[in-house]
Amino acid sequence: MKLSHFHAFEPLCPRCLVGGGGEVPLVIGTVVRAVTHGGEEDIEEGILLCGACRMEFPILDGIPIVLNDLRTFVRDNLSHLLTRTDVSPVLESVLADASGPGTVFEAARQFISSYASDHYGDLAPDLERPLIGPAAPGAVARHIAAGFELFGDAPAPQAALALDLGCSVGRSSFELTRQTRGLVLGLDLNIPMLRLGRRILTSGRVNYRERRVGLVYDNRDFVAALPSPERVDFWAANVLEAPFRAARMGHVAAMNVIDCVPSPATFLHEIERLLAPGAGAIVSTPYDWSAAATPYEAWIGGHSQRGPMAGAAEPLIRSLIGGDHAHAARGLELVGEREIEWHVRMHSRSTVLYQCHLMAVRRKA
Numbered sequence: 001m002k003l004s005h006f007h008a009f010e011p012l013c014p015r016c017l018v019g020g021g022g023e024v025p026l027v028i029g030t031v032v033r034a035v036t037h038g039g040e041e042d043i044e045e046g047i048l049l050c051g052a053c054r055m056e057f058p059i060l061d062g063i064p065i066v067l068n069d070l071r072t073f074v075r076d077n078l079s080h081l082l083t084r085t086d087v088s089p090v091l092e093s094v095l096a097d098a099s100g101p102g103t104v105f106e107a108a109r110q111f112i113s114s115y116a117s118d119h120y121g122d123l124a125p126d127l128e129r130p131l132i133g134p135a136a137p138g139a140v141a142r143h144i145a146a147g148f149e150l151f152g153d154a155p156a157p158q159a160a161l162a163l164d165l166g167c168s169v170g171r172s173s174f175e176l177t178r179q180t181r182g183l184v185l186g187l188d189l190n191i192p193m194l195r196l197g198r199r200i201l202t203s204g205r206v207n208y209r210e211r212r213v214g215l216v217y218d219n220r221d222f223v224a225a226l227p228s229p230e231r232v233d234f235w236a237a238n239v240l241e242a243p244f245r246a247a248r249m250g251h252v253a254a255m256n257v258i259d260c261v262p263s264p265a266t267f268l269h270e271i272e273r274l275l276a277p278g279a280g281a282i283v284s285t286p287y288d289w290s291a292a293a294t295p296y297e298a299w300i301g302g303h304s305q306r307g308p309m310a311g312a313a314e315p316l317i318r319s320l321i322g323g324d325h326a327h328a329a330r331g332l333e334l335v336g337e338r339e340i341e342w343h344v345r346m347h348s349r350s351t352v353l354y355q356c357h358l359m360a361v362r363r364k365a
């Protein structure tokens with residue numbers, strides 16, 4: 001956790017924030033290990049502390065875990081939190097063959113493979129896939145560039161803070177530094193993904209295993225020249241309860257995450273809460289609903305085919321963004337929208353292609 005980001009973003013105790021205890025800033029309670037990257041102090045292991053409720057939030061592998069329901073998260077993620085990260089690719093493949101499919105380890109490897117191959121595959125010097133076409137890697141970087149184009153020529157607020165909600169392995173957070181002037185913070189709940197983003201940030205090297213077929217993964221390892229890594233950091237936090245004061249953010253990105261949360265409408269309200277007056281957010285989604293992530297009553301479209309919108313998602317989300325829906329985030333307005341392709345690569349012979357709805361949204365002044 002970079003000190004620059006801690007001081008600029010001023011995290012609040014999520015437990016007090018959600019539990020009605022108000023906006024209580026966290027303090028650095030304990031530093032177990034810190035390093036310096038490019039003259040910048042970075043806490044690799046330590047504890048953030050709430051002065052009011054005395055809740056402790058761990059910083060592990062440089063990633064602070066700032067969550068209201070910390071106990072459930074840590075209990076559910078203990079194997080990820082305590083996973084070794086120094087196992088060589090060859091021993092990793094021996095362990096994968098020995099344990100077989102269906103393990104937590106294998107699921108994490110597949111996720112990393114899918115997201116890292118889109119986020120960083122276009123930067124690999126030995127890329128075997130075409131760099132053009134719908135399944136070309138780098139789609140999330142194209143989302144960020146296209147999203148900002150929808151704002152037209154509106155000048156970016158000087159040194160405004162930016163949040164990348166559901167940042168996964170982090171390419172979009174780096175890309176946000178091209179579009180903005182201030183610090184960028186990527187938030188996610190997936191520890192292996194955050195850890196990869198963090199390793200890329202601190203080492204300048206992209207290293208992950210890319211799935212070829214079955215349990216066979218190829219080692220990808222290359223130097224990537226990413227823009228302004230000194231302005232980026234990654235934290236574990238819930239995007240529905242982001243632990244920050246209202247109206248602090250100059251930019252928010254939420255790429256392909258609104259259909260992954262239990263309450264999409266709450267997510268739009270959270271974006272509204274976080275944005276400063278006049279500030280902008282870019283939101284994309286393939287509306288790829290699953291009941292495992294979002295109870296179907298909360299889906300934006302995808303049900304109630306006999307209703308006035310015939311189950312369509314697009315008019316419903318427009319009515320939720322500053323429109324006339326009963327649950328609308330009334331402080332937001334839709335500035336522009338377009339369609340854009342995105343994909344999730346499963347293995348060398350399978351890539352799921354999505355058509356996403358990309359929207360530029362502004363907090364009314």
Ligand SMILES: C[S@@+](CC[C@H](N)C(=O)[O-])C[C@H]1O[C@@H](n2cnc3c(N)ncnc32)[C@H](O)[C@@H]1O
Binds near residue numbers: 167238
């Ligand atoms: C479909 S992926 C999209 C990742 C990335 N934005 C992209 O477009 O490639 C959704 C991401 O949101 C994260 N996520 C889902 N629910 C979340 C929550 N409540 N808080 C933080 N992150 C969340 C997931 O861990 C995952 O990395």
